[in-house]
Amino acid sequence: MKGIEKFNELVKAFSSLPTIGKKTALRLAYHVCVKDPLLGSKLSYNIEDAIRNIKKCTQCGALSENELCEICSNEDRNNSIICLVQDPKDILVLEESGSFDGFYFVLDDTNEENIIKLKTMISNKNIKEIFFAFTQGIHSDAIVFFIEEKLKDLNLNFSQIAQGIPSGVSLENVDFISLHKAVNHRTKLD
Numbered sequence: 001m002k003g004i005e006k007f008n009e010l011v012k013a014f015s016s017l018p019t020i021g022k023k024t025a026l027r028l029a030y031h032v033c034v035k036d037p038l039l040g041s042k043l044s045y046n047i048e049d050a051i052r053n054i055k056k057c058t059q060c061g062a063l064s065e066n067e068l069c070e071i072c073s074n075e076d077r078n079n080s081i082i083c084l085v086q087d088p089k090d091i092l093v094l095e096e097s098g099s100f101d102g103f104y105f106v107l108d109d110t111n112e113e114n115i116i117k118l119k120t121m122i123s124n125k126n127i128k129e130i131f132f133a134f135t136q137g138i139h140s141d142a143i144v145f146f147i148e149e150k151l152k153d154l155n156l157n158f159s160q161i162a163q164g165i166p167s168g169v170s171l172e173n174v175d176f177i178s179l180h181k182a183v184n185h186r187t188k189l190d
Contacts, residue, residue: 060105061105079125082125083131083133084131086140090133100131100133132147132159132160136163165182
């Protein structure tokens with residue numbers, strides 16, 4: 001529509017975000033411009049503030065406002081295990097669940113620089129176990145194998161997140177890789 005180019009640009013910006021379609025973008029733009037402009041201003045400020053202040057932890061790659069993230073600087077964490085993830089967002093999910101109390105390392109690339117950083121962290125923290133929390137798939141399996149090979153001389157234990165069939169999902173709706181892993185990694189009942 002002509003005459004509201006700034007609004008159209010805002011709709012276009014919202015729709016460029018992951019999982020936001022044109023209709024949702026239109027509703028969001030309308031809400032922050034017309035329904036609640038104070039929220040729009042607050043949102044604008046928070047986005048700018050986050051962009052200015054959020055960076056990656058120099059040790060593990062997690063999101064942080066400091067050189068070292070809160071997890072890497074926390075001496076109360078379990079210092080015998082590092083959880084390897086593929087994305088800093090994965091750390092947020094695992095921390096929200098409260099199910100892991102060790103350290104993390106974001107392996108967004110398997111280049112030599114990242115491998116050296118990982119080895120340094122393992123050495124500095126006296127790590128005994130590497131825990132892979134990757135999304136299942138052939139690519140992830142290849143990365144796990146590659147990392148195990150690169151770290152085999154460090155006398156570490158390796159584990160990975162349990163994979164298989166989610167609760168409440170019928171077998172007909174499960175992909176073959178998940179089904180295969182669920183069958184081959186089944187647990188014994190006592």
